Amino acid sequence: MSRVTVEAAFGYSPIATDIVWTDITRYVTLSDSKGISITRGAADELSDTQTGTLSVDLDNSDGRFTPGNASSPYSPNVRRNTPVRVLVTTLTGKNWLAGGSSFESDSHGWVPTPGDAPQAYGRDATHHLAGSFGMKVTWTGVNTGGGLQSTVYGLKIGTQYTASAYVYVAAGSPAVVIKCGGATSAASTVTDAFERLSVTWTTTSAVATLQLTSASSPPAAGTMVWMDQAQVEESATVTSWSSSIARYHTRFFGMVTSWPMGWEGLASEAQLVASDMLKWTSRRPALGPMVVEEVQGDGAQLYYPLSEPEGSMSGGDQSGYSRPSMTIRQSGTGGALTFGIGTGAPSDGLPAPLFEPASTSDGKSLQCTVSPRLTSGGAEGEVIPGDQVYEAWFNTGTSGRVFMKWARGSAPAFDNGIYFQLESGTGKLQVVEYSTFGSTTLTAATPNLANSQPHHFVWDEESGDVWVDGVQYAIGTGVHTDMLLLTVGSTAGSPFFSDPGSQHWVGTVSHVAAYVRNGADGPGPSIADIVDHYQAGLDGHEGETADARMTRLASYVRIPGVTASGTFSTVASQGQLGSSPLSHIRDVERTEGGRLFADRASANLVFQARTVRYNPTPAVSLVYADLETPGVEFSDDDQKLINLITASRPGGATQRIQDAESISLYGVYEQQLDVLKTTDESVTDAATWAIIRYADPQPEMRQLPVEASTLGTTTYRALLDADISSVITVTTLPSQAMAATVTSTVEGYVERILQGRHFLDFHTSRSDTDSVWVLDDTTYSVLGTTTRLAY
Template sequence: MPLIVEMGWGGLVQYPSTITWTDISRRTDMGRGVTITRGASDERSETQPGTATLRLDNADGALTPGNPSSPYYPYVRRGAPIRISVAVMPAPTGSAPYPLEMLGDDFDDDRVDTTLWPTNYGGATEVDGRARIPVSTSGNAGYQSARQWTLAGSQITARLAKAPAAGGSSSAYASMTVSSTTAGTRLGWRYNPVTGQLTAENQVGYSDATPVSLTYSPISHAWLRIRETSGTVYWETSGDGFGWTVRRTLAAPAWVAAQQVTVEFPTTRTGGASDYVEWDLVGATVRPRFYGMVNEFPVDWEGLTSYVSITCTDLFKRLNKLPVLRSMLAQEILAQAPMVYYPLAEDDDATSAGDIGGYGAPALAITQAGSGGTLTMSAASGPAETGEQAPLFTPSTATQGKYLSVDLGPQFEDPPMYQYLCFEAWFQTTTTGRCILGVHTPDRADQHLLSIAAGGGLQIEWAMEGGPLTTEAVSSPTTLADGNWHHVVYDQREGKVWIDGALVDSGLAVSRRWGERVLHVGGYRNTRLWAGSIAHVAIHSTLSVSAGPTAVGHWTAGTTGYAGEAADERVQRLAGYAGLPSVTVWGSTHDPIASQGPGGSSVVARLREVEATESGRLFAERDWYGLAYQSRDVRYNPDPMSETFTIDYADLEPGISIADDDQKLVNVADVNRPGGASQRVTAPASILAFGEYEQNLSMLKTSDNSVLDAAYWLVSRYANPAPELREVPVEAYTMPNYLDILDADISTYFSVTNLPAQAPAPWMRVTVEGYTETIKERSHLFQFHTSATNNDSVWVLDDATYSVLDFTTRLAY
């Protein structure tokens, strides 16, 4: 059971695919062990950020922050990525021939196992827990097993811990092969440091006419595997030994099923400087336990011996440190990476408006045209679902008043990236013939304006090379000056215009130029001053934004806050605001969610609102920087055949008990939703027996009936909870189903059988809510936090198990 502890020195935890991992497993104090916590204490509590604690040897000072002599300097610092895994090593059982998956060697004793590798040559040895094989001009070198293994229905896995350098060679190779009884007939992976190619080969006569070659990546190709299943051979690579990518497939040669094979790790070199390749964890089955970041590296001493005792936290540490979200509309605009973005939501005493696009554009300044008129920030209500205020433009006349303007700077006119622009703005007015926004070159030779025509429709105006303004009317509604908020998106490249989320014109004959960097908002060059409000002005590069989805999505965000989208879609959307590329979604029951349009809360808080509304589960993945969301139906009526494992009471560690208290009891649910009714659901029999146990909930539902359904679901589950096992301690390392136990995670379930006679039942099925695991030398102790699985059973008509009156006739929600 080797423990794998790896540090991503210099990497960023949120970009796992760019991290080159360094194995520091041998520094881990296995006497004290590694402790990992995950999940929640029970099903009515939120999942907590996952943590890992471990002590590392620092005798050489390599883990001292700021130590310039450290081989990891300057990356020994807070926030360093870390991942922890367990490698389960096989051992041959029975008599030869053995399935190849039973060939396992972790090389940790620094002595060649001559039983597994009776042939080792050319100076091949074990160093620092790895098989080290010279890649030398002195001759071939390698490890070779006995011929006692079969590949059919089996596999061979190894970690390529260190690839050799080219060293000026004309030819050099390091390979992992599975060989038939015919010389030169073999399957394998071969790395060529001269070309940097990793090749999946099916050799006959020492060659393969159609190999599959990859440009070697120490990140993506850290693990290699050859596997045979149902007559097909697979060559696979992995970055962590857990998630595999198929690189080549082939109908299995006849010898795979007919012959016993050898495994060999050979090397060869012609010319150049000698080097070596290192292999590790041959035959390992890897199970990730933790992915996150180190909080700090505190250096401690015991006499002259130095250690660092680190505590690590999963992705929720970073998510919890993110700033509070702006309105959903603002977040959607920011997600498009605009060139400039002026929300225009400053306080009422502001005299300028700032860009939050992130590229450092200067602020819009209030500019006086003529005399008189006012422009007051935060004096009007913005688009409905933003919860923000907007500026109020109140000119005396079309030429007497105030507007906003700025020179965006020479970087804004730099072609080719910015040669075509996409303009976006929200506006509100009852006055026609005024300008929403306009841009021009410093010499005013080229100009572009968006304005409201005298008839109330939208128009595009432009001029080129000093010529007069030309006007193009847009086929838009003639009621834009109706006092309501409207949204416009104009794509220069495509000549298209969207108003209020709908495409209203395309192929406009408008000339497209670049270099228009002077921006005016709410007027244009001291004239056509806006009367009303303007908000959320953004300019995008058409090379990086798709205008159609932008127009539709931003209109929806500003007017409805995406009210009515499914819960899984909302979770994905919120995760995107946090920079997470995707969310793993489990289950299929996803109710519509109400708006979360206004800003002011963190992304985690909004995610938790969805989780609580849906009785779902939200947690960090344990193998990469990812988020998982489970809908409530993941737990409905679990199939006994899908249990993660079954364990006998006699195999449990001391400390098991059955709870029957009022910790989870709820018999009165007072519930409400935004803009909806306040409702109550009770369980009279429970109230009579135990008194009132009330729960108040505010849910992001879109209908009162959905709120009522959620309340019934809560009360029906917890009006009279049955006795249950809440803590199940398991020493997994000694169990024959060790791998199955390692696979247990939040919302999986298992059964405890042969309970003592005093128990209410001879066996109990429990659902995993969380766990604490402690990994030591030859020990892997789990403390599972569990709940009764039947809490989530739902009615199935005429089913012997799930239609028992007053017990399993709970209607699904």
């Protein structure tokens, strides 16, 4: 038995961490011709995976799915980007609760009730009905004491269900109840022994939540209960517990791209059209350099890259907080400050302003009023909590000069603030804190930084420490709130008080940024994340593994995570970026030779290394006669033939790899391979691996259609679990086939869920294309056939 559930999260973003789902299953139209359509993956292994799509036919007779309809119960949130997901529930017995087993291996999906968590919960061996474990819950002393819950999917609307659970209430602990479908059981009456609680209701939704909570509000903190053998069954009365539990298979997670609606006569219909999270990566036309993306992504509340072109007279804020521009401030006479001709962080490819003063007291600096203030202690009015972090890149060959200053901007006799300079003679970093009571100079034990090389600087108000080029120096600075004036390149104070300053900087300063953090675990970026900008600006994270790079690029477009599998190789720098996020992500995917696609169950991406496909084990075996569909397709053509590759990498050699025998038989089938490998040898390996596999591609099954709903539950579940890179074996093929048994790798599929039918049409490729040599293995060490070395 299987049932489908469709949910939408009206009013939420697909990357939100607190999504609350609304069941819309009852409005889904399922018939012989209408229902749910899903596409996923690629046509073959040499094509890019495409954005997955979902189409759902909906009954819109009450206008609830009409965008802009104020009478919709979902108004005003029937809109683009609404998260949507589709699940299929499979059942072998009668227990619809996937979290209904006896807690022998894990917690089976039981989680704290949102906003009402118990003091503690977890598997425990003290009290249990079967096996060795039950679920122990310890109550808090507020509200209900907390709750523990598990969600059940695939219920039949309008049908009676009964939920039950065995509970063991310790003597002195409060009675407990279970709740499901809006109904509540009678309170427990037994202590120091297991008692079964149950509740029956008629469901109006395909989704229900079974909850365990106390019957008193609030219970005494530290009191407890044990639970075992929970169940939700399609019955008007409670029956024996079944260990044959349901399984939930998420078929799609994504976001609505449109809500087209129309009429058949007077009957209104809507169609939910959605895309998976791969679409999210293609929305920005171009990324900035890595260092820019990371500063902005970590929430800088003030950010001046200072990368304006030559001829500019000011530098703009790119934090998104609309800070005033930095303008040129003249001190004394002479000197120059020219945008666009200096060099900033090594990997960003951006220019920086060049400071060329006439003397230490005659020159030009950059200055702006920081409005509104980043933090405030209340002396200037409103209290604005938080600790500041300052960041900048600089390059100079002259010591004894100031590269950045933060001040209140008062008259010189009453001003206070902090500025950062290089010690005269030694070039060590110095921090000067000053006020009306005097000044303190703190010197960090850095090497000589006035060495005409770029350096990265971070100051953390909370710890009082500084970081230079990723190295921490403890110097013990104090607290600096109500900083109103930012000066880059001198000690100049407010122009309103004729404070021209001195110690004019010689060289460049760029990527000036400021952050606000509220405690180590509070809002704001971690210090480690900010310090990590050094690597982004230095070499664009040259040499990090492909999965780490993929996670980094995904974070630039706010994808919450990347689920990686396999063993990954390293990739070269992408410091300058400059193209669309998806373009750069594809570069990493191609370099790794892996597979990237959207997760079916979350907003994450999935990234598989090429090693995932080496010598795969089939996930499911099908008998040809059980497919119950026409359309199985075998092909033997030159679609994938490659026998000559010209390969290159950034800063490396251009190399040519060929298979002379294939060229003599078929002619030249050439391909250009540009990858972000870190050595010429790895480029050769990548090109050679492609030539080995495709110089003479063999016949293969490319389409595998399956009427999945006609198969047994075990096979059906295996097909639902199959995804991109899963392997399927088909046996007992007709005599005309190239072999009686073939094993194919899933590259993608088209899926149709109709009334009583579930059709899967897999795009497949030969699995043995990815077979590699294994020493003394009877299958993968056959001389001349499977003795292929992979990289």
